[in-house]
Each structure stands twice: as C-alpha cells, then as structure tokens.
Amino acid sequence: MTTKAQPEPSASKKRRERERREMRVRLLEAARVIASEEGWNAVTIRRIAGKLEYSAPILYQHFSNKEELFVELMMVGFADLAEQLRLAAEGSPEGRLVAMAEAYWAFAFASPELYQAMNGMDGVPFGTAETPWEAKNAFRVFRIALQGIAEARGTELADASGAVDTIWAFLHGCVSLAMAGRIAGGTERSRTLMLNALEPMFAAQLRD
Amino acid sequence: MTTKAQPEPSASKKRRERERREMRVRLLEAARVIASEEGWNAVTIRRIAGKLEYSAPILYQHFSNKEELFVELMMVGFADLAEQLRLAAEGSPEGRLVAMAEAYWAFAFASPELYQAMNGMDGVPFGTAETPWEAKNAFRVFRIALQGIAEARGTELADASGAVDTIWAFLHGCVSLAMAGRIAGGTERSRTLMLNALEPMFAAQLRD
DNA sequence: TTCATTGATCTAACATTGTTAGACATTAGA
C-alpha cells in the first residue's frame, strides 16, 4: 500500500465532498420513494430533482445518466439482500434453509419496486460482460450459507455453485410470479408453496 | 344461437375488414421484429409504422394505445406457449416431464424479447383483476400434462394447481436468470441445472 | 354518372421525456 502520498485535503474541500455524497444519496432515495409510490414509470429526472427542490440538470452532476442511477440503486439492493441473507444464515442449523428463503421473500416484498429493478429491468449490465461486485457477493453469501447447512447435516453439496443457482432460480421464480399476481391464491399461498418445495429441492442437491 | 340476423356485408366491406385485420397483424409482427433486433426500447410507434412505410398515427386505427399493442403481443405469446407445451406432453410418458421443460426453455429462447414482454414487463393487466384467457389456458394445459405424467406413474399429484405453480415458477426462475446472464456457465449450464432439478421437484409433488 | 358519405391516411401540433450548452452567482484559495 502506497497511500498517504497525497496532501491532506482542506477542511472546506472535505465538507463539499461530503455534501456531494449526501446529495447523491438523497437523489437515490428520492428515486426509490417515487418508484415505491407510483411505479418506475413515474421515476423521471425532473421528478427526482423536483422532490429535492432542484432543477433537472442537477442529476448530471452526480450521475452520467439515468441508467447509471438505476444501476447504482440495484447495487444498493444487492448489498442489502446479501446482508439479509447473511443474518438469516445465523439461526439454528435446522431452520436456516427456511429462514433464508423467508429472508429472500421478505426482502423482495419489502420494496418490490427495488426487487423489480434488480431483476428483469432491461438495459442493465448483467449478462454483457462482468457481473458487478455486489451481485457476485450476494451469490457468495448464499453459497456459504448453503454449504453450512449441508455441513450441519453431516454431508455436503454435490455441486455448490449449481445448488445456489438452482435454488436461487426457484426463489426468484416464486417471487417473480407472485409479485406479478400470476399465482392464484395471492402471496400467502405463493409463499407457502415456495417453502414447501424448498426442502426436497435442497435435499436433491446433497451428495448421495 | 341467434346469429344470421344481420344482413350479409357487401363484398368490398368484407375485403376492407380483412385488410384491417391483416394490417393489425403486420403491426404486431413489425413490433416483434424490431424488439428482437434492437430490444424493447427501440420499439417505438414511429418505428413500427415506419417499418411498414406508414406514418405514426396509423397505429391508433388498430390499437387504442401502445400498451394495448403490447398486451396483444403477450397474448399471442401465451397462446403459442400453450401450444408448444401441449405438443411436448404428447411424447412418451417417461420423457414427458423433461420434454415439457425443454419446450418451455425452447419457447423462451426462441424469442427472448417476447418472453420478456410476457413476464416482468410492467403495466400489464395481470395481478390487478382477472388474468387474461390465454394465460389461464397455458396454465390449464400445463396442469393437465402434469396430471397425465403422475397418472402414467400410477399415482397422482397431491395438489395439482400447487404443483403447476411450483414447477412453473422454477422453470421461469431458471429461464429468467439465464436470460439475464446471471448464471455462470451460460445458457447451456443453466439448462442442465434446470433439467437436473426437475425430477426430484416433481417427485415431491406426488401424493405419498 | 353524380354526389354525399365513409374510411384510410397524412401533416402538424402538443406535452413530456432524457440530455446538453451556456449563463450566473457563490465560494475557495492565492
């Protein structure tokens, strides 16, 4: 590490940088609030700026375009999700699997608009080249948790990464269809179906 | 039935009505082509009309707005999917389950832009009130097929509707994440993971 | 054939979107 080569920035410069960061966060929060209240279609540059009593171009002092703001919002979401999963994986070994699924579900429905932005919104840099760090990290947390559960049962996963992808896909499918209102019986039944299918699905991922 | 009360429409009137229907279909096709070539963001009223060498407002002679065109496109998709699933369910009893999953997968990746429009695109009348007929029908075909597979094994589904929702959610989750490039190893590995997890998942849906 | 009506299509315009350029004032640092 060869830091500490730069001269200490002045007090006022530090203050302004802090203010800039705060402004950036406030813009992100405003976007999220508007989305949760009126859906993503209502999230417009002018609305975001207006909510903070600024004019539209202020956004371009903090993001190169609207897309970048969305991507950053998604990254906040993935970091948040990873944390929730990590917490859920701390419980008793028997209940961990269900706890994680419940945590995933709770996260998704706590802010559906954010969940939708994280999954499915097009124009986001996922498949293209390299998956952003926050998303990768969420997967990592998931994998470690699943491995821990298998270990607590005295066995291991046949294919750890494959198990994560498979179970994640299932959870996402359940949440996604439930959120779109595509499962008869509403979210309560969807949640039950998901939790019921979870255990056999996990068991099939263990080494014989 | 008390039809045949109306006077027979004149020949030219019939011709114009047919032309109108054809125009409607051509607009839908144009939208689909543009979406497949450049993504949904490129599907604009002027582009659709321009592709047929018409001016923009022509679209409003056939759809009340852009949304309605999208919804109709989705319905075409669901009808198509139902047909594919029905065909897949005609094979040998042992291979039917896998065939259906493969059919679902193939349908999704044959026209990803349509699949994305069918799932996840917001502003569509799904959760709100009544699910449109085409979507319901696709579910029905799925259910009948699953029941047939269970029957061929000499047993039955513990909860037929629940099994359809559960397995459909899983397939959708796999396709959705794979399409977004969110599964390491690409679509080939995604597909394999999906097919591997399918059998134990189905088995868990059978009556004990 | 003539002529009013209907239908298809267009141009022009509107408000709203994301985005950029240029002006203005305030602040920072010498």
Next chain:
DNA sequence: TCTAATGTCTAACAATGTTAGATCAATGAA
C-alpha cells in the same frame, strides 16, 4: 482582492406517445 473552480439555473434540443384536423380516394345510392 483577484482568479479559478463549483454549484445551480434557464433555455434549448431531439425523440417519445398521442390527438386534432385536413386531405383524398373509394363506396354505394340517386
């Protein structure tokens, strides 16, 4: 105090979905 940088604004741009009104050809009855 002077200059440079920073924050913010207004004004404009092109592109979007959508509507109103005009135009022009085909239709069907006299």
